[in-house]
Amino acid sequence: MEYFIQQLLNALQLGSLYALIALGYSMVYGVLLLINFAHGDIFMVGAFLGVFGSITLDLPFVPTLILSMVLTGLLGVTIERVAYKPLRQASRLSVVITALGVGLLLENGMLALTGANPRSYPQDFITTTVYNFGGVSISNVKILIIVLAAVLFAGLYTIVQRTKWGMAMRAISYDKFAVPLMGVSQDQIISLTFLLGAGLAAAGGILWGVAFPVLNPYMGMRVGWKAFIAAVVGGIGDIRGAAIGGLLLGFIEIMVPAYGASFGISSTWRDPIAFGLLLIILVVRPTGLFGVARRQKV
Amino acid sequence: MAKRFISLALAVVMVALGTFTVAAQDDCDFVGEVVIGVIAPLTGDIPKVGQSTVEAARMAVEEVNAECGLTIDDENYEVVIIIEDNEAKAESSVAVATRLIVEEDVIAIIGPQASKQAVPTGQVANDRETPMISPWSTNPATTLDRPWVFRAAFLDPFQGPVVAGFVVSEFGAETAAVLYDVASDYPKGLAENFRDAAEAAGVDVVAFESFTTGDTDFSSQLTSIIAANPDVLFTPQYYNEVPLIVQQARELGFEGPIVGSDSWGTPDLIELCGEACEGLFFSTHYAPDIATEVGQTFINAYEERYGAKPDDVAALTYDAFQLLFTAIEDANSLDKADIRDALANIELFEGVTGLMSFDEQGDPIKCAVIIQIKDGAFTYYDSACPAGFPPE
Amino acid sequence: MLFSVHDLHVSYGSIKAVHGVSFDVDEGEIVTLIGANGAGKSTILNTIAGLLRPDQGEIIYQGTNLARMNAHDVVRLGVALVPEGRRIFGNLTVYENLRLAGFQISGQELERRIERAFEYFPRLAERRNQLGDTLSGGEQQMLAVGRALVTGGRLMLLDEPSMGLAPILVQHIFEILAEINQRGTTILLVEQNAHMALKLANRGYVLETGSIVLSGPSAELSASPEVQRAYLGG
Numbered sequence A: 001m002e003y004f005i006q007q008l009l010n011a012l013q014l015g016s017l018y019a020l021i022a023l024g025y026s027m028v029y030g031v032l033l034l035i036n037f038a039h040g041d042i043f044m045v046g047a048f049l050g051v052f053g054s055i056t057l058d059l060p061f062v063p064t065l066i067l068s069m070v071l072t073g074l075l076g077v078t079i080e081r082v083a084y085k086p087l088r089q090a091s092r093l094s095v096v097i098t099a100l101g102v103g104l105l106l107e108n109g110m111l112a113l114t115g116a117n118p119r120s121y122p123q124d125f126i127t128t129t130v131y132n133f134g135g136v137s138i139s140n141v142k143i144l145i146i147v148l149a150a151v152l153f154a155g156l157y158t159i160v161q162r163t164k165w166g167m168a169m170r171a172i173s174y175d176k177f178a179v180p181l182m183g184v185s186q187d188q189i190i191s192l193t194f195l196l197g198a199g200l201a202a203a204g205g206i207l208w209g210v211a212f213p214v215l216n217p218y219m220g221m222r223v224g225w226k227a228f229i230a231a232v233v234g235g236i237g238d239i240r241g242a243a244i245g246g247l248l249l250g251f252i253e254i255m256v257p258a259y260g261a262s263f264g265i266s267s268t269w270r271d272p273i274a275f276g277l278l279l280i281i282l283v284v285r286p287t288g289l290f291g292v293a294r295r296q297k298v
Numbered sequence B: 001m002a003k004r005f006i007s008l009a010l011a012v013v014m015v016a017l018g019t020f021t022v023a024a025q026d027d028c029d030f031v032g033e034v035v036i037g038v039i040a041p042l043t044g045d046i047p048k049v050g051q052s053t054v055e056a057a058r059m060a061v062e063e064v065n066a067e068c069g070l071t072i073d074d075e076n077y078e079v080v081i082i083i084e085d086n087e088a089k090a091e092s093s094v095a096v097a098t099r100l101i102v103e104e105d106v107i108a109i110i111g112p113q114a115s116k117q118a119v120p121t122g123q124v125a126n127d128r129e130t131p132m133i134s135p136w137s138t139n140p141a142t143t144l145d146r147p148w149v150f151r152a153a154f155l156d157p158f159q160g161p162v163v164a165g166f167v168v169s170e171f172g173a174e175t176a177a178v179l180y181d182v183a184s185d186y187p188k189g190l191a192e193n194f195r196d197a198a199e200a201a202g203v204d205v206v207a208f209e210s211f212t213t214g215d216t217d218f219s220s221q222l223t224s225i226i227a228a229n230p231d232v233l234f235t236p237q238y239y240n241e242v243p244l245i246v247q248q249a250r251e252l253g254f255e256g257p258i259v260g261s262d263s264w265g266t267p268d269l270i271e272l273c274g275e276a277c278e279g280l281f282f283s284t285h286y287a288p289d290i291a292t293e294v295g296q297t298f299i300n301a302y303e304e305r306y307g308a309k310p311d312d313v314a315a316l317t318y319d320a321f322q323l324l325f326t327a328i329e330d331a332n333s334l335d336k337a338d339i340r341d342a343l344a345n346i347e348l349f350e351g352v353t354g355l356m357s358f359d360e361q362g363d364p365i366k367c368a369v370i371i372q373i374k375d376g377a378f379t380y381y382d383s384a385c386p387a388g389f390p391p392e
Numbered sequence C: 001m002l003f004s005v006h007d008l009h010v011s012y013g014s015i016k017a018v019h020g021v022s023f024d025v026d027e028g029e030i031v032t033l034i035g036a037n038g039a040g041k042s043t044i045l046n047t048i049a050g051l052l053r054p055d056q057g058e059i060i061y062q063g064t065n066l067a068r069m070n071a072h073d074v075v076r077l078g079v080a081l082v083p084e085g086r087r088i089f090g091n092l093t094v095y096e097n098l099r100l101a102g103f104q105i106s107g108q109e110l111e112r113r114i115e116r117a118f119e120y121f122p123r124l125a126e127r128r129n130q131l132g133d134t135l136s137g138g139e140q141q142m143l144a145v146g147r148a149l150v151t152g153g154r155l156m157l158l159d160e161p162s163m164g165l166a167p168i169l170v171q172h173i174f175e176i177l178a179e180i181n182q183r184g185t186t187i188l189l190v191e192q193n194a195h196m197a198l199k200l201a202n203r204g205y206v207l208e209t210g211s212i213v214l215s216g217p218s219a220e221l222s223a224s225p226e227v228q229r230a231y232l233g234g
């Protein structure tokens, strides 16, 4: 039982991180029908801005987190304005290629800026404390990640559900045409979407860096792909889907090695099994767990 | 710095001249020369390796000639080295090896260093029945089924038994766990070797968990490991993974020692891991603060001569020369076959990098160095030997 | 005069849809623009609303030229378009649709306007938390008009509000449009249903392949033989 609870906590931590990143993919797709393949690298930039805040500026955790979220959010907005906006009428393929190009630019730019040596946050950024409850270890880092991810998600959910900005975001994802007639500037809503998505990715990046303190400019690729898959499985375009998809992926990635051995499955099979399961979900529900089939637009 | 530059310049001049004789004592009455070929990457993408090779080679030769060279049948022979640049390329290496053997008639070859060149060059030496010792190559193919080829560095998986011995002697471990990357040859080989050696030594390997390259979250495997309650955790991973493994293990409540292998040995590890890695141990070939008498003598002499601490290439190259010198004097002959047999039969040699002898493949059986991470630095702790070595 | 269009030219790429249309609307009037399929009616309304850029021409509303304005800025001036096909947001509730329509206003003014929309269409009030997708066609049209009521009060542009609705519902909606007009909103109504449109409107224009071919008071147009033949089945 302690073993299961411990693994559940592990899964919650990993899943929360995936969820924070998946949200950005899902929001941008919802609003623009664009798969922002640079999002994983935006996450990486967020993590590195944490290094900038904590080491270069010598800031504590909370100011570093806010700084990185704001700057990364603005980076997201800038990327949209400079790279994607001119292509709104262009073919999907050109946009996807541009997104991949932006990702490479961020990776190599960061490589040029910081070098290939991995980085980490300073020792006193978050001083790890481990609590033990009847054989279950939980560190303050785990609690922080799970709670902060939940709070950020709740905040985003409130924005999307309760504010006029959120309504506009949902409205755009349903029908772009009529949105300006409501007095809404589509560009503003798109910028807001990128701001929020990139800001959350930055929070994910910093928390990732606290949990896994070996940062390198290529860290966003793998994590980004996984979060993207989580977003698709959850139902891309729906933020609840992104959250559930992220948690589900974390759960599978932890539970396969945790219990696989008792079924004679080696951990080499973790990724194939994880993605096989996700594929099955997509076969059963092609639009993902929360997705609805998109209205065919004329 | 200037000194190092001059020595490198000298090395290049030596290559240009083809041969180089170290000034010897006048009163030794040398009756002949022992010509040894050295193949090093003086140019190409690893010139630092080339520089260390040349520095160590010159030092070894000057030292031996200062003691009147090698003694065969009570007569003194002067040691002469011919240094060839292989440009860190396999083809060049094969070409210069052939030239050294056929035209220069060398009695043995020290080098090449990197496996990329050592593997094909070993074929040439073996075919032409010339003893060769690669100081630095760790690819099994370099020596495999080549009776004429030897090496000074132990093979990667060899650390498995060494560390298994160490965890028993140091921690009295009765149970152990292993966490390794199943998708990468080095950790996989090492993990399996450790497991086999540990079980042979009576240690119960209670968890043998793996992950795949690029993973950063090991919490699932570590939770399984902790549930099995091992005395010690062995993880032969790289410097960018070890900090994650160690920190996550501690966060999940593992309090026992965590040990590793030479892949830990990059200073970045300390920076990334911080406090969490303090006090941990790993095995490796060589440490620049090695505390044995032979080691200290070499390190001090090298530092005095070149103004910098010798690296692992220099130490292993120096050991390769000492092995060859020992074999030639043991053989008491300048016949290449006799020298080969003498190399293979070296019973126990104490080099800078530890006590060693050769197995039937020409790979060393030797003691490794155990490094402790102490006060934020890699510190020589002890040398550790595999079970049954050195022989009583 | 509240609103006038001068020599408006609009095209889609190389396809010219509107060729030099001019008309005007006085404060408090209901003016209708009638024409067959593809005549260019929607193109004109969408251009006025700022969704399309004209090639040439002026759209003067209270002395301001709307021709180069963004749609969301046109809204700010009190001009609201009920687009063809209703285009309500099916994934938003009735209330959210109305709330979003009041994007540029807030507080009491917003609540007042939403309440007013509910007054006109009590059926929407009953369904305030129902998703747009689940409304019937008539209810969706009510919501579309309700949205325009929240967005802006001075000039309402309607693009075929009768489309796809049962005659009785059309009747109902037109009655409400008359009421909205009486309470001070000027209306420009585009219709294929010339009969209903001319009954409601004070004046009308007849559009054929991008040009105005006829104009005058509703009664006059209803009586004209061309309109009789082409639009009134007479």
Ligand SMILES: Nc1ncnc2c1ncn2[C@@H]1O[C@H](COP(=O)(O)OP(=O)(O)OP(=O)(O)O)[C@@H](O)[C@H]1O
Pocket (backbone or CB within 6 Å): C012, C015, C016, C017, C035, C036, C037, C038, C039, C040, C041, C042, C043, C044, C084, C192
């Ligand atoms: N997006 C578009 N791209 C190209 N051509 C268009 C587009 N929209 C409309 N058109 C063309 O412009 C002309 C006018 O179309 P418009 O939609 O304005 O007509 P309409 O009078 O509103 O017709 P309906 O009564 O069927 O709604 C038509 O010939 C149509 O084919």
Ligand SMILES: [Mg+2]
Pocket (backbone or CB within 6 Å): C041, C042, C043, C084, C159
């Ligand atoms: Mg139309």
